[in-house]
Amino acid sequence: MERILRNKEIFEVIPFDYSQKILYFPIRHHSPVCSFHLLNVIEEYKPDCILVEGPQNSDKLIPILTHEDTKPPVAFYYYYKDTQKLINENAEDYKCYYPFLNTSPEYNALVQAARKNIDCGFIDLPYGEILINSSKQSNAYGDEHNLTESKFFEKVCEKTGMRSFEEFWENYFEIKGLYMPTDEFVANMMTYCYLTRTNTPQENIIAEGCHVREQYMAENILRAAETHQRVLVVTGGFHTYGLHRLTSGQDKLKKVKVHKFNEKVQNVYAMIYSFEAADALNGYASGMQNPGFYDKAWKSIISGEESIFEIYDNVVLDILLQCAKECAKEKLLITMSDISSAVTMYKGLCSVRDKKSPGLYELYDSVQSCFVKGELNAASDLPLRILSRIATGNEIGELCGEAEKIPVIQDFEEQCKKYRLKVDNILEQEVELDIFAKPSHMEMSRLFYRMGYLKTEFSRRLKGADILNNKDRSRIRETWEYKRTVHTDSALIDVSVYGATIEEICKVMSAHQIKEEQKCSEASKLYVECFLMGIGVTNEFAVKTDEIIINDGDFFSLGKGLYYFNMLDTLKKMYNAEGIVTEYFLEKCFQKILIMLPSMMNVDSDHADECIKICRIRKSF
Amino acid sequence: MENFIKPPVEVRYAEELAALKATDTGRKPENWYLSPKAVRTFILGSNKGIKYNGKVVNIKKKFFGNDALVERCIITLAGSRGLMLVGEPGTAKTMLSELLSAAISGTSTNTVQGTAGTTEDMIKYSWNYALLLAKGPVKEALVPSPLYVGMTKGIITRFEEITRTPAEIQDSLISVMSDKVLNIPELEDDGLVFAKSGFNIIGTANIRDKGVNEMSSALKRRFNFETVNPVKDVRLEKQIILNEVEQNAIADHIEMPVDTDVAELLAITYHELREGVSESGMKIDKPSAVMSTAEAVSVFYQTLSNAWYYEEKISLAELTQNLNNAVCKDTKDDLEKLKAYFNTVVKFKAEKLGGIWKEFYETKKYLK
Ligand SMILES: Nc1ncnc2c1ncn2[C@@H]1O[C@H](COP(=O)(O)OP(=O)(O)OP(=O)(O)O)[C@@H](O)[C@H]1O
Ligand SMILES: [Mg+2]
Numbered sequence: 003m004e005r006i007l008r009n010k011e012i013f014e015v016i017p018f019d020y021s022q023k024i025l026y027f028p029i030r031h032h033s034p035v036c037s038f039h040l041l042n043v044i045e046e047y048k049p050d051c052i053l054v055e056g057p058q059n060s061d062k063l064i065p066i067l068t069h070e071d072t073k074p075p076v077a078f079y080y081y082y083k084d085t086q087k088l089i090n091e092n093a094e095d096y097k098c099y100y101p102f103l104n105t106s107p108e109y110n111a112l113v114q115a116a117r118k119n120i121d122c123g124f125i126d127l128p129y130g131e132i133l134i135n136s137s138k139q140s141n142a143y144g145d146e147h148n149l150t151e152s153k154f155f156e157k158v159c160e161k162t163g164m165r166s167f168e169e170f171w172e173n174y175f176e177i178k179g180l181y182m183p184t185d186e187f188v189a190n191m192m193t194y195c196y197l198t199r200t201n202t203p204q205e206n207i208i209a210e211g212c213h214v215r216e217q218y219m220a221e222n223i224l225r226a227a228e229t230h231q232r233v234l235v236v237t238g239g240f241h242t243y244g245l246h247r248l249t250s251g252q253d254k255l256k257k258v259k260v261h262k263f264n265e266k267v268q269n270v271y272a273m274i275y276s277f278e279a280a281d282a283l284n285g286y287a288s289g290m291q292n293p294g295f296y297d298k299a300w301k302s303i304i305s306g307e308e309s310i311f312e313i314y315d316n317v318v319l320d321i322l323l324q325c326a327k328e329c330a331k332e333k334l335l336i337t338m339s340d341i342s343s344a345v346t347m348y349k350g351l352c353s354v355r356d357k358k359s360p361g362l363y364e365l366y367d368s369v370q371s372c373f374v375k376g377e378l379n380a381a382s383d384l385p386l387r388i389l390s391r392i393a394t395g396n397e398i399g400e401l402c403g404e405a406e407k408i409p410v411i412q413d414f415e416e417q418c419k420k421y422r423l424k425v426d427n428i429l430e431q432e433v434e435l436d437i438f439a440k441p442s443h444m445e446m447s448r449l450f451y452r453m454g455y456l457k458t459e460f461s462r463r464l465k466g467a468d469i470l471n472n473k474d475r476s477r478i479r480e481t482w483e484y485k486r487t488v489h490t491d492s493a494l495i496d497v498s499v500y501g502a503t504i505e506e507i508c509k510v511m512s513a514h515q516i517k518e519e520q521k522c523s524e525a526s527k528l529y530v531e532c533f534l535m536g537i538g539v540t541n542e543f544a545v546k547t548d549e550i551i552i553n554d555g556d557f558f559s560l561g562k563g564l565y566y567f568n569m570l571d572t573l574k575k576m577y578n579a580e581g582i583v584t585e586y587f588l589e590k591c592f593q594k595i596l597i598m599l600p601s602m603m604n605v606d607s608d609h610a611d612e613c614i615k616i617c618r619i620r621k622s623f
Numbered sequence: 624m625e626n627f628i629k630p631p632v633e634v635r636y637a638e639e640l641a642a643l644k645a646t647d648t649g650r651k652p653e654n655w656y657l658s659p660k661a662v663r664t665f666i667l668g669s670n671k672g673i674k675y676n677g678k679v680v681n682i683k684k685k686f687f688g689n690d691a692l693v694e695r696c697i698i699t700l701a702g703s704r705g706l707m708l709v710g711e712p713g714t715a716k717t718m719l720s721e722l723l724s725a726a727i728s729g730t731s732t733n734t735v736q737g738t739a740g741t742t743e744d745m746i747k748y749s750w751n752y753a754l755l756l757a758k759g760p761v762k763e764a765l766v767p768s769p770l771y772v773g774m775t776k777g778i779i780t781r782f783e784e785i786t787r788t789p790a791e792i793q794d795s796l797i798s799v800m801s802d803k804v805l806n807i808p809e810l811e812d813d814g815l816v817f818a819k820s821g822f823n824i825i826g827t828a829n830i831r832d833k834g835v836n837e838m839s840s841a842l843k844r845r846f847n848f849e850t851v852n853p854v855k856d857v858r859l860e861k862q863i864i865l866n867e868v869e870q871n872a873i874a875d876h877i878e879m880p881v882d883t884d885v886a887e888l889l890a891i892t893y894h895e896l897r898e899g900v901s902e903s904g905m906k907i908d909k910p911s912a913v914m915s916t917a918e919a920v921s922v923f924y925q926t927l928s929n930a931w932y933y934e935e936k937i938s939l940a941e942l943t944q945n946l947n948n949a950v951c952k953d954t955k956d957d958l959e960k961l962k963a964y965f966n967t968v969v970k971f972k973a974e975k976l977g978g979i980w981k982e983f984y985e986t987k988k989y990l991k
Contacts, residue, residue: 163690165690165691337844339844340844343702343703343704343847346698346701346702347695347698347699347702347847350659350697350698350701350702351694351695351698353659353660354659354660354663354694354697354698355694363691367691367694367695370695371695371698371699371847371848371849372704372847374848375840375843375844375848376709376838376843376848377709377710377830377848377850378848378850379850
């Protein structure tokens with residue numbers, strides 16, 4: 003690797019000097035060292051236009067992103083509804099996130115552009131168009147698996163003795179890159195990306211839509227170059243070579259046609275985000291793992307207070323100490339001797355592994371060796387869990403006031419206001435609802451049930467009739483506890499593709515759900531949930547339910563159905579939900595049960611009780 | 624080498640060690656035979672041969688499956704804490720501790736074997752009573768323990784199966800480990816033995832052992848612990864079986880090629896029985912016997928030597944019998960579990976893959 007990376011011959015393939023009219027800066031998402039050198043390049047090159055890889059339909063959010071009140075982590079949330087069946091026959095809804103952290107080169111590039119009044123913009127296809135042009139869909143914009151999982155990388159791993167791409171990246175780029183002059187760093191980046199690119203089969207590049215995207219990006223770059231002198235292009239390193247070939251005329255440029263979609267079909271919003279969600283370890287497909295760790299490194303890089311060469315030594319030590327402190331909070335004493343032994347450990351590993359500074363891997367190793375006492379198992383790995391928590395980080399971003407709210411969030415906030423729910427407080431709140439006496443209380447109860455159905459962890463029923471489990475049925479009041487957390491918002495955003503209001507989303511999602519069900523027990527349970535949420539079921543919904551009952555041959559599942567429909571039948575008047583069809587299904591279940599009853603003659607004693615219970619239900623009405 | 628049944632590591636790999644030493648440019652902790660980097664190379668191998676004494680010496684990989692663990696062990700030993708290797712039986716704890724001692728101190732034989740009967744004087748020192756009576760308490764009359772030797776020579780003392788020794792005996796290590804001094808009150812003014820640099824302790828402990836004596840937390844604090852897990856990757860396990868069996872065969876002058884298909888079959892069998900699930904996801908009742916790589920090696924080696932002395936080629940019937948003996952030595956239940964394994968997983972593979980698995984399935988009748 004050393005040998006492959008040292009040469010600057012790559013600049014003959016992709017030029018990098020400040021006399022270029024178009025200058026490519028290859029990056030990896032969320033990489034501090036890329037941001038570090040990118041800032042240098044902006045200083046030196048003095049571009050009059052900065053173009054960033056990102057769906058073009060997010061241009062309108064640049065002022066929000068770069069606003070001084072906006073604090074990363076934030077993300078762009080895109081949705082596209084394939085109502086015209088341009089992707090496939092399923093007419094599905096799609097969504098994805100594009101996170102920005104303090105460490106993200108894209109974010110830093112745009113902030114610099116705003117500060118220095120440089121023209122800037124996104125150049126990639128709009129989100130829906132990317133989907134239409136690729137055969138695989140990812141939930142994250144800027145998927146980097148081409149860089150991190152390539153065949154070429156396997157060879158590199160063998161040669162360098164690194165255990166994973168992440169370790170390789172940290173050692174050769176994140177840490178060693180800080181010691182390099184910018185052009186040498188760029189040469190290394192370009193060489194690595196070039197070799198990865200040329201080792202990736204063309205058909206993969208086409209299948210992933212890279213091909214079309216690059217055509218579109220190149221077109222935008224050339225257009226910008228017509229009106230600007232120095233255009234700086236910031237894209238994932240995997241694209242650099244392809245883009246350069248297109249803009250330098252080595253590959254032929256074809257015009258990409260894009261559809262016109264209205265905002266109902268395709269749109270993008272800015273939202274607050276968290277390190278936890280951005281951590282690649284949580285399955286997020288692009289960007290670096292352990293963002294909290296690298297964020298700390300980045301903060302100390304830009305503070306300029308420490309020598310670049312001590313950054314990682316200091317970050318590793320800081321986090322080690324923080325980890326020890328938090329272990330103590332959880333009643334695990336870490337002594338001075340443990341700490342000094344851990345320091346010796348990461349320094350020693352650093353030298354055995356030929357690294358310039360310790361990084362995340364040495365940090366984990368030293369905590370494992372020196373903080374974990376006894377055999378490593380689920381009972382003893384607390385220090386490692388704490389470390390991983392710290393390395394992920396728990397920061398949550400902020401959005402400036404000007405940011406347009408995602409419709410469902412807006413709806414949520416309006417309803418909270420309407421019912422005077424206190425959601426700007428970090429404490430749990432309690433309300434008591436007299437649901438049969440006050441219509442507004444019934445509505446609130448429904449809101450809480452809806453929020454529960456959407457898995458927002460917003461509300462919890464403490465007291466009240468538990469209809470699903472047939473407990474406390476006689477209670478006429480409900481007591482709820484609620485609290486708005488980041489999770490509440492992100493869960494709502496996650497489903498916002500299904501509609502603009504909470505009610506609408508619940509309706510769409512329950513209709514989706516019934517399509518998946520096969521058992522009468524589950525279908526009838528969903529009926530109860532809809533009933534509690536105050537969601538009327540559609541005709542299609544009812545037809546599907548009918549089908550499920552016809553096809554269900556499970557006596558006990560039908561028995562459950564009988565039970566639920568019977569209950570709804572008795573309750574619906576009280577709950578003011580008379581529109582809901584119950585008698586029909588009740589009758590249906592009953593008939594099937596009657597037919598199957600003889601086969602229950604030989605039911606084993608384990609199930610006999612249940613069988614008798616089912617037969618009793620009918621008696622009750 | 625001929626004279627040993629099982630030569631110690633430093634003899635077995637004398638050439639590799641000498642070649643590494645001759646070309647070692649790394650900085651060494653005081654009294655170390657090799658530098659930390661060279662120790663790493665010795666244990667984890669290198670794809671570059673070393674030119675030494677007019678030929679190229681290849682450094683083979685000896686411990687598989689967790690390079691980072693080996694690196695941590697080396698760094699621990701260069702520091703002020705001891706190293707404690709814990710894990711299931713047969714995960715190469717002893718082997719690793721021997722390799723580390725040989726590469727760091729040039730010898731792997733300075734060892735205390737922990738048992739329920741280990742006493743404090745076996746750990747610290749005892750007396751030659753004839754001399755003691757004749758000359759009184761003088762240094763010559765003292766019979767040094769491996770710990771004493773380690774301290775005075777500045778080499779590693781290995782403490783095997785430390786948790787089998789009674790806890791209060793274990794605790795006699797505490798003062799030695801924290802102050803690096805051994806106090807011999809009988810010698811009065813001469814009675815303080817200071818540890819030379821290079822001294823350290825590698826303990827091993829088996830976490831499946833019954834009737835062990837939990838280490839006191841005071842002693843635990845003086846060690847860095849490393850948990851050695853069974854190798855997860857079947858291909859690596861096969862590689863280990865091949866390597867070890869080949870080495871043993873050379874030592875015993877058995878000139879028989881080691882059949883890689885059989886090694887793979889055995890590696891898979893051991894792996895599946897240990898994990899309790901087959902490659903295709905079938906559930907398997909795990910035997911209570913230890914299903915370690917070391918056991919697999921010994922089953923294979925028995926089969927191989929049997930073939931060498933009595934038959935022409937490796938027989939699967941023999942392999943199955945050896946497997947049977949190894950797995951079913953403790954309880955009858957394990958026999959049923961092994962039979963069940965044959966009747967489900969092996970049968971399935973025999974039908975699907977045929978070949979050696981079919982042959983293996985046909986040896987089912989030897990399970991008893
Ligand atoms: N990861 C591994 N790398 C190389 N060899 C291995 C590995 N795991 C097991 N082996 C093989 O198994 C043998 C392990 O035997 P060893 O006696 O060292 O195990 P142990 O962990 O000390 O077991 P016990 O707890 O029973 O004392 C080695 O000699 C080697 O043949
Ligand atoms: Mg052992």
